[in-house]
Structure formats: C-alpha cells, structure tokens
Amino acid sequence: AQSVTQLGSHVSVSEGALVLLRCNYSSSVPPYLFWYVQYPNQGLQLLLKYTTGATLVKGINGFEAEFKKSETSFHLTKPSAHMSDAAEYFCAVRTFRGQGGKLIFGQGTELSVKP
Amino acid sequence: DAGITQSPRHKVTETGTPVTLRCHQTENHRYMYWYRQDPGHGLRLIHYSYGVKDTDKGEVSDGYSVSRSKTEDFLLTLESATSSQTSVYFCAISPTGLITRYTFGSGTRLTVV
Numbered sequence: 001a002q003s004v005t006q007l008g009s010h011v012s013v014s015e016g017a018l019v020l021l022r023c024n025y026s027s028s029v030p031p032y033l034f035w036y037v038q039y040p041n042q043g044l045q046l047l048l049k050y051t052t053g054a055t056l057v058k059g060i061n062g063f064e065a066e067f068k069k070s071e072t073s074f075h076l077t078k079p080s081a082h083m084s085d086a087a088e089y090f091c092a093v094r095t096f097r098g099q100g101g102k103l104i105f106g107q108g109t110e111l112s113v114k115p
Numbered sequence: 116d117a118g119i120t121q122s123p124r125h126k127v128t129e130t131g132t133p134v135t136l137r138c139h140q141t142e143n144h145r146y147m148y149w150y151r152q153d154p155g156h157g158l159r160l161i162h163y164s165y166g167v168k169d170t171d172k173g174e175v176s177d178g179y180s181v182s183r184s185k186t187e188d189f190l191l192t193l194e195s196a197t198s199s200q201t202s203v204y205f206c207a208i209s210p211t212g213l214i215t216r217y218t219f220g221s222g223t224r225l226t227v228v
Contacts (some may be wrong), residue, residue: 041221041222043205044158045219046216103160103217105150105157105158
C-alpha cells in the first residue's frame with residue numbers, strides 16, 4: 001500500500017529565504033510522486049511530478065523537488081520565498097489499487113511568508 | 116478551472132436530508148474522482164469513475180453514493196447527511212489512468228447543521 005507523510009502542518013519563512021517542505025512516502029512499487037499547491041478558496045494546482053528518469057524535478061513558480069529512494073523522500077524546495085508563495089501544499093503518491101490512477105495525499109503543509 | 120465545474124459552490128443543509136453535488140466536465144476525460152478535504156487529513160478519495168456507469172469506492176466511501184450516466188457528469192450523493200460530512204468536496208478529472216494528470220475543480224463547501 002502507498003502512503004504519504006508531510007512533516008510539519010505549518011511552515012513560516014521570511015521573504016527571500018529558502019523554502020523547504022518535507023514529504024516522505026511509503027510504496028511497495030516504484031512511486032509516482034506529486035506536489036500540489038492550493039491557494040485560498042481554490043482547487044489544487046499541480047506544481048511538479050516525478051514518475052521515472054531524472055530524480056531532480058523542476059516545477060512551476062521556481063519550485064523543485066528531489067526524489068531520494070534511499071530516504072523515501074520527495075522534499076519540495078524553492079531558493080527564495082515570495083509573498084505569493086503563501087498557500088497550502090500537498091504531497092501525493094499514486095496508488096495502483098483498482099482501475100486507473102488515483103492519488104493518496106499527505107495532510108498538507110501551510111506555508112506562510114513574512115515580509 | 117477551465118473544463119470542470121462543480122455545483123453548488125456552497126451549501127448548508129440539515130442533518131438527515133439528502134444532498135447531491137454535481138461535477139461537470141467539458142474535456143471528455145474518462146476518469147472522474149470525488150475527494151473530500153478536511154484539516155489534518157489532506158484530501159481523501161470518496162469514489163471514482165473510470166467510465167460511464169463504471170464506478171468504484173475510495174478510502175472513505177461510507178455514507179456516499181455516486182452515479183455517472185454520461186461522460187460529462189459525475190454526481191455525489193449523501194443519502195442522509197450527517198455533521199461528519201461537513202467538508203470541502205473536490206472533483207477531479209483525468210484523461211488516462213496510466214499517468215495521472217488531474218485537473219481539480221474549485222470545490223464545494225458543504226455544511227451540515
């Protein structure tokens with residue numbers, strides 16, 4: 001079975017500082033991993049995804065994530081936070097139960113950016 | 116988001132009443148999903164559909180039923196709403212089950228009083 005754990009329900013950084021949001025996964029098969037962002041009162045938007053190939057994945061808005069199999073991690077980073085990055089972020093892993101592709105989501109991490 | 120619409124956007128209902136939420140898509144995607152979002156739990160899958168009249172349960176399906184009589188519409192029904200079903204409900208669509216490319220709707224905020 002697949003599962004995802006996000007470490008820290010709230011993360012606060014200063015504008016211009018490094019953003020690091022942590023995600024660890026459990027999967028009995030090679031995982032497909034995703035990061036989504038949710039702005040207030042909106043749906044989820046895909047930031048980036050890892051399926052196969054290069055372990056460092058670049059996404060939108062300057063975010064990137066590195067798949068580390070040995071650590072079962074897929075942490076999300078951004079070198080310099082911007083006020084517009086304040087949102088909730090979800091890590092997800094694809095599950096292979098049943099028909100088609102379905103996602104198992106982590107609990108979410110709310111990112112606050114201080115001026 | 117373009118191509119996927121949820122209705123209503125907000126609803127307040129009383130305990131014990133039936134409620135139906137609608138997800139409508141114009142993308143002709145095969146797969147449709149209903150998730151609920153609750154603080155501390157992220158999003159959890161309720162039901163999903165892999166084609167017209169083809170549906171299956173997710174991880175939190177108790178108390179919910181779904182129907183998909185045509186490609187573009189996926190209905191989620193709470194037969195007898197309970198306070199524990201107060202949540203934000205998201206619909207998602209995907210063209211293929213091989214590599215997930217979800218598009219999420221904007222959500223329906225349901226309050227059961």
